[in-house]
Amino acid sequence: MTQSAIGVTRVPLSERAGVIRSLQILVMLGFVGTWEILSQVGVLDKFYYSRPTLIVPTIAEWITQPGTTLFRDIGVTLLETVLGFAIGTLAGVATGYAFARNHLLGAAFDPLFSMFNAIPRLVLAPVFILAFGIGLASKVALGVTLVYFIVFFATFTAVRDVDPAFIDNVRILGARRRDVTFQVLLPAALSAIVASLRTSAGFAFAGAVVAEYIGSNEGVGRRIAVAEAFFDSTGVFSGIVLIAMLALALDGLLQLVESRFSRWKPRRER
Amino acid sequence: MTEAVISLHGVSKVFHPPRQRPYVALEGIDLDIQAGRFVSVVGPSGCGKSTLLALVSGLLPATSGQIVLSGRPVSAVRSDVGFIFQRDALLPWRTVRENVALPLRFRGVPATVAGSQVTEWIARVGLSGFADNYPHELSGGMRKRAQLAQSLVNDPPVLLMDEPFSALDVQTRNLMENELLELWGASRKTVLFITHDLEEAIALSDELVVMTAGPAGTIKARYPIDLPRPRSVTEIRFSPAFVALYERAWNDLRDEVLRSYQRSLSAS
Numbered sequence: 001m002t003q004s005a006i007g008v009t010r011v012p013l014s015e016r017a018g019v020i021r022s023l024q025i026l027v028m029l030g031f032v033g034t035w036e037i038l039s040q041v042g043v044l045d046k047f048y049y050s051r052p053t054l055i056v057p058t059i060a061e062w063i064t065q066p067g068t069t070l071f072r073d074i075g076v077t078l079l080e081t082v083l084g085f086a087i088g089t090l091a092g093v094a095t096g097y098a099f100a101r102n103h104l105l106g107a108a109f110d111p112l113f114s115m116f117n118a119i120p121r122l123v124l125a126p127v128f129i130l131a132f133g134i135g136l137a138s139k140v141a142l143g144v145t146l147v148y149f150i151v152f153f154a155t156f157t158a159v160r161d162v163d164p165a166f167i168d169n170v171r172i173l174g175a176r177r178r179d180v181t182f183q184v185l186l187p188a189a190l191s192a193i194v195a196s197l198r199t200s201a202g203f204a205f206a207g208a209v210v211a212e213y214i215g216s217n218e219g220v221g222r223r224i225a226v227a228e229a230f231f232d233s234t235g236v237f238s239g240i241v242l243i244a245m246l247a248l249a250l251d252g253l254l255q256l257v258e259s260r261f262s263r264w265k266p267r268r269e270r
Numbered sequence: 271m272t273e274a275v276i277s278l279h280g281v282s283k284v285f286h287p288p289r290q291r292p293y294v295a296l297e298g299i300d301l302d303i304q305a306g307r308f309v310s311v312v313g314p315s316g317c318g319k320s321t322l323l324a325l326v327s328g329l330l331p332a333t334s335g336q337i338v339l340s341g342r343p344v345s346a347v348r349s350d351v352g353f354i355f356q357r358d359a360l361l362p363w364r365t366v367r368e369n370v371a372l373p374l375r376f377r378g379v380p381a382t383v384a385g386s387q388v389t390e391w392i393a394r395v396g397l398s399g400f401a402d403n404y405p406h407e408l409s410g411g412m413r414k415r416a417q418l419a420q421s422l423v424n425d426p427p428v429l430l431m432d433e434p435f436s437a438l439d440v441q442t443r444n445l446m447e448n449e450l451l452e453l454w455g456a457s458r459k460t461v462l463f464i465t466h467d468l469e470e471a472i473a474l475s476d477e478l479v480v481m482t483a484g485p486a487g488t489i490k491a492r493y494p495i496d497l498p499r500p501r502s503v504t505e506i507r508f509s510p511a512f513v514a515l516y517e518r519a520w521n522d523l524r525d526e527v528l529r530s531y532q533r534s535l536s537a538s
Contacts, residue, residue: 163357163359165355165357165358165359166359166361168329168353168355168359169353169355169359169360170361170372170376171329171347171349172327172329172347172348172349172351172352172353173349173372173373173376173420173421173424174349174373174376174377174424175372175376176376179376183361183372184361187361187363191363263404264362264363264364264365264404264405264406265362265406266406
């Protein structure tokens with residue numbers, strides 16, 4: 001009160017970083033605590049839902065076990081994610097760009113692409129496992145199909161909807177065809193790719209994990225499948241928690257990349 | 271009499287939108303503009319005045335007639351003109367400095383030479399403190415200044431301006447108009463200026479061209495403007511000569527504005 005009386009503006013509670021952070025931790029603890037308590041008092045069946053005090057030691061054991069394969073599993077899953085993401089993005093950018101620049105091509109392929117895009121692509125996982133085997137290729141293939149369409153449509157719309165004033169302006173300023181491509185069209189596409197980066201990387205990760213779960217001999221998804229086969233719900237949840245952690249780390253990393261590439265955008269569009 | 275820098279003879283432009291009737295935007299345009307003159311074109315919306323600039327710059331091909339710019343017929347996009355667009359045309363992912371440097375970069379000017387020219391032009395339009403800002407960080411007026419610097423850094427003899435200040439508030443607009451006159455006075459480029467604002471057109475120009483309502487827009491009247499220079503656009507509007515000119519030109523323009531309005535009503 002004395003502070004506001006002398007005119008010092010107080011930062012509202014809802015905008016203080018410390019307050020927000022404490023609340024976030026409180027919510028997390030509340031969630032984990034409720035899970036634990038409900039499990040302890042028997043509302044949640046431990047057999048199906050496990051409990052945090054069982055999951056944490058399991059993950060710790062995975063990490064510390066002598067000769068643990070955990071890091072190899074994580075490495076495999078991340079490699080599949082990166083490959084699926086990279087191949088899907090390259091293919092999506094190349095075709096999205098070509099289709100946006102060539103109306104006839106875009107029109108001809110439109111129905112086919114709409115059809116493929118309408119298929120929930122996770123159902124393709126068994127197809128890829130049959131076709132490419134239980135190794136790396138089938139996981140990457142699923143990731144590619146997921147990433148491809150996101151990046152394709154993002155690039156396509158971005159390049160097609162480039163403000164014609166930008167193109168007219170640089171042409172008058174002396175741009176050749178190559179300059180228009182590198183100064184206007186590709187930066188517009190890059191901006192769309194960066195905007196879709198986190199979504200598409202998330203999908204590449206999901207594709208890798210799901211394909212591992214369905215048929216594989218290594219990877220994080222494989223761990224869940226094995227635990228499930230032994231009715232080991234703690235193992236399943238440990239795998240899920242691990243995946244969540246990895247996904248968060250990946251997303252955090254990409255957020256950094258995104259902000260690095262978005263400095264030119266107005267804040268509300270970032 | 272000096273040679274015409276911009277000359278149009280019997281120029282017309284017909285658009286062929288898919289699945290619609292062809293649209294005659296311009297018809298029978300004859301216009302000669304001498305070197306160093308500031309000429310404004312006014313007309314109601316839809317009269318084809320912006321199309322006229324697109325034809326002169328080569329962004330659009332004329333359907334018939336001949337356009338000669340700086341002694342050469344216009345057959346492709348001309349990069350020996352400056353063009354200020356109505357909309358923001360600065361690349362949003364480039365800073366002011368990078369945007370202004372574009373025309374030099376496209377021409378392969380060495381970075382060291384380009385750098386000093388760019389810095390000089392950024393200073394001339396008063397954006398020295400904002401050279402490393404992105405366009406979205408600037409106000410509308412500042413973005414227009416940056417566009418001016420971008421278009422002039424290469425020193426083109428002709429400047430084409432398509433309602434450049436119409437999106438600005440009145441005060442900023444008057445400021446920009448005065449600064450444009452200053453820049454023009456120092457360089458004496460040939461300017462073809464498109465606007466729907468009669469006051470702006472008279473205050474800035476040596477000659478006023480009034481167009482008829484579209485479709486098939488054409489030149490209705492031309493007025494020489496002999497008001498003394500240097501001018502201040504904010505003060506010249508009160509001079510009796512300005513008012514007299516305004517009244518004469520407005521008589522012409524009013525009929526066209528009404529016609530344009532009635533056509534838009536019957537079309538909808």
